[in-house]
Amino acid sequence: MIAFKWLGRGAIAPFTGVHWPADGGWVSAPAGAPEGSGVHACRLAQLAWWVGEDLWRVELDGRIVERETEVEAERGRLLEPITAWNPAAFAQACVARTIAFASEVPTPEMADYVAMVKVVDAPKASFVSAVAAAAVRGTQKAFAEERALQSQWLARALDLREA
Amino acid sequence: MSSRVPDQPTCREIVELITDYLEGRLPLEARTRLEQHLVFCDWCRVYLEQIHQTIRVAGAVTEESLSPEKREELVRLFRDWKGKK
Numbered sequence: 585m586i587a588f589k590w591l592g593r594g595a596i597a598p599f600t601g602v603h604w605p606a607d608g609g610w611v612s613a614p615a616g617a618p619e620g621s622g623v624h625a626c627r628l629a630q631l632a633w634w635v636g637e638d639l640w641r642v643e644l645d646g647r648i649v650e651r652e653t654e655v656e657a658e659r660g661r662l663l664e665p666i667t668a669w670n671p672a673a674f675a676q677a678c679v680a681r682t683i684a685f686a687s688e689v690p691t692p693e694m695a696d697y698v699a700m701v702k703v704v705d706a707p708k709a710s711f712v713s714a715v716a717a718a719a720v721r722g723t724q725k726a727f728a729e730e731r732a733l734q735s736q737w738l739a740r741a742l743d744l745r746e747a
Numbered sequence: 748m749s750s751r752v753p754d755q756p757t758c759r760e761i762v763e764l765i766t767d768y769l770e771g772r773l774p775l776e777a778r779t780r781l782e783q784h785l786v787f788c789d790w791c792r793v794y795l796e797q798i799h800q801t802i803r804v805a806g807a808v809t810e811e812s813l814s815p816e817k818r819e820e821l822v823r824l825f826r827d828w829k830g831k832k
Contacts, residue, residue, distance in 0.1 A: 598785070598786075599782050599785065618771075619775060620775040620778060621771075633783055633786070634783070634786055635786060635787075636786070651779070653779060653783070654779065707786050707787040708787045710787065711786075711787040724754055727755070
């Protein structure tokens with residue numbers, strides 16, 4: 585299965601500190617590891633939940649579990665870095681979305697979100713924009729929907745495909 | 748950056764969950780929410796790193812490795828702390 589993975593500089597996993605071999609070597613979950621301890625990655629529709637420094641196309645293998653915001657596999661390997669990833673462009677798209685929300689509902693709260701989203705990095709801009717969406721729509725569902733729209737933006741801008 | 752979104756954890760809640768997270772005791776859904784928070788929250792990432800560092804340093808200290816003076820100082824500090832509680 586082809587999926588995507590956000591990593592820190594040097595292909596280091598942000599939470600576990602695992603160093604992913606850039607030569608395509610497999611990374612495997614420890615034998616008998618409990619559910620949740622496998623190799624984590626995301627589908628295109630889940631990209632925005634995990635925005636990081638570098639994005640990689642990965643191959644997953646073995647038993648694969650699909651969840652709402654991630655996929656987990658027994659093993660995975662890096663295929664290629666997504667060199668088109670441009671955090672500034674993504675953050676700017678989040679700014680534009682937040683400004684649009686604020687013009688729809690011009691409240692002091694929305695003005696705060698606009699002020700904030702303009703000065704933060706891509707992961708924070710993604711979050712702030714989703715919070716603004718939830719504030720405007722008045723539903724929790726809107727938060728996840730905005731993340732989905734952000735993920736679509738990423739897939740389109742970076743010309744990503746799962747096949 | 749604390750979240751105002753209802754089903755997203757706040758920084759205060761993250762701090763309360765960090766020990767369980769590091770010990771692998773968090774249910775999967777809570778762990779996912781915590782990690783999604785860490786994606787955008789510098790403060791909580793720094794806090795997590797501080798806890799990691801504390802574990803690395805404190806984990807390397809054994810009773811035998813302490814000099815008698817240091818051991819006595821630790822006992823005194825602990826007694827003072829207990830006395831203030």
